Amino acid sequence: MEHLKINGQHFYNMVVNASNKLEEQKEYVNSLNVFPVPDGDTGTNMSMTFRAAVTEIEGIQSNSIGEVSKKLAKGALMGARGNSGVILSQIFRGISKGLENKNEVNAEEFANAMLEGSKSAYKAVMRPTEGTILTIIRAAGESAVKSQNTDVTLLMTDICEHSEIMLNKTPEILPVLKKAKVVDAGGMGLLIILKGMMEALKDNIKAEIVNFTDEKSKVSYTPAGSISEEDIKFGYCTEFFVKAHNVNVEEFRNDLEPHGDSMIVVGLEDVVKVHIHTNDPGLILSKALKRGELSKIKIENMREQHRNLLFDESLTEKAVSSEDKSLEEMEEKKYGFIAVAMGEGVKQIFEDLGVDYVIEGGQTMNPSTQDILKCINDLNAENIFVLPNNKNIIMAASQAAELTDKNVIVLPTKTIPQGITSVTMFNPEGTLEDNVDSMKDAIGTVKTGQITYAVRDTEMDGKTIEEGDILGLIEGKINEVGKDAYEVCEKLIENMCDEDSELITIFFGADAEEQKVNELIEVIEEKYPDMDVQCYNGKQPLYYFIISVE
DSSP states (O other): OOOSEEEHHHHHHHHHHHHHHHHHHHHHHHHTOSSOSTTOOHHHHHHHHHHHHHHHTTTOOOOOHHHHHHHHHHHHHHHOBHHHHHHHHHHHHHHHHHHTTOSEEEHHHHHHHHHHHHHHHHHHOSSOOTTSHHHHHHHHHHHHHHOOOOSHHHHHHHHHHHHHHHHHHHHHHSHHHHHHTOOOHHHHHHHHHHHHHHHHHHTTOOOOOOOOOOGGGOOOEEESSOOOGGGOSSOEEEEEEEEOSSOOHHHHHHHHGGGEEEEEEEEETTEEEEEEEESOHHHHHHHHHTTSEEEEEEEEEHHHHHHHHHHOHHHHTSOOOGGGGGOOOSSOEEEEEEEEEOSHHHHHHHHHTTOSEEEEOBTTBOOBHHHHHHHHHHOOEEEEEEEOOSTTTHHHHHHHHHTSSSEEEEOOOOSHHHHHHHHHTOOTTSOHHHHHHHHHHHHTTOEEEEEEEOSSOEEETTEEEOTTOEEEEETTEEEEEESOHHHHHHHHHHHHOOTTOOEEEEEEOTTSOHHHHHHHHHHHHHHOTTSEEEEEEOOOSSOSEEEEEO
């Protein structure tokens, strides 16, 4: 169908249809991940990010494409998961910038917005890698502005055709894709979105968000320690948005500060988000009304929550949900810690080391920007360290840090051992600068090994791999391939140790047999008599062993 101009409702149908298509094909996108290990979650991350974006605009009646795109971009920003999700959120942030203050746009204007999406994505990545989703959005943006079509439907057709051509070239651009005989997973996810947008225009689809349930979307937060009802100085957790232009955020914050604590007041363009613990929610809302229109007001009685929590014994035995996270320590402390980890044993280790909040996540389940921001906002500390412990979570953590006025330091920990070692180097009596330096230095002293299994047949780094094979990885690269997890673990440790090594730490997973683990430890201790050998039951999924050598 011809569309010389598109408005907010056209755009709504385009992105909702795209989201549904991506959800349908996310497992296919996951299957394109280069590494044959069970943590290929590019499709899942992109789908959950875009699902959060379209949920933000669900039911919107506005015909303004600028308004709809702005709200969509905000939803993507907060819901971004994994590197691919963060990049996707930046793409639509750029598109929104190109559509700003417009009720409807023609083909040329929409093409320029697509180019803005490309520019925004590249700016978000410190060292862009070609042959990835970045290359595909660049192809989309460049082909858009070169197109001579005045029909937006035909423009989107051009964009999809050129993007698909470029996607098929990604194995030639990125050798690792060629070896794995796949195209880039993130690029494929973006192409599915672009085709879904084009299809909605072509077939004049009136799209509706398809409901789905996904266990991976459930992220839990575990607080270290507990408090009594008497410790709750301010009883009502009060959250809301103020919609207004040119709010003086600092003045507003100063006005609210005497009336509560655990306060966060953050301005994002024409919206101010407020979170505060207070004994007088009415007073807080009254002060906010003087500055603009209120929305999404949520007031919770924390004392009542606490009584219910104690009454229900089943709740006290499991991780506290995000709604219960308002039971945060009331007194601000100098330093606070948030870590991302999978496995009850691993989480317990972080808590024992003084980490305040452990977000359940990691391989196959990356927490969103919103998940991390929630913990940052609830943690009452002057300086907050965030330990992503996974390379695919660092960007979301950094994005969360940018959305708060708190002093947040994202330490670039890519593995669980790096996170644990960096925390052990923390000195509560030291200065912030000294702690940041020593913790970052500690990251570089850790060698990380992982034992997992192959999810498909492939060839990589000269090794023939069959589905079900046991894989030994050092710093994320396949080093050993075998049939027995314990034998591969022994060989991997041998490859990791050198004359400077002093400590071997082994975290065994939920699928490891404890008796065989004990036998392995005896072998390791006998083989390396001059080194300390430590073993913990990490109970982590997917990985039989996580190993660190220092």
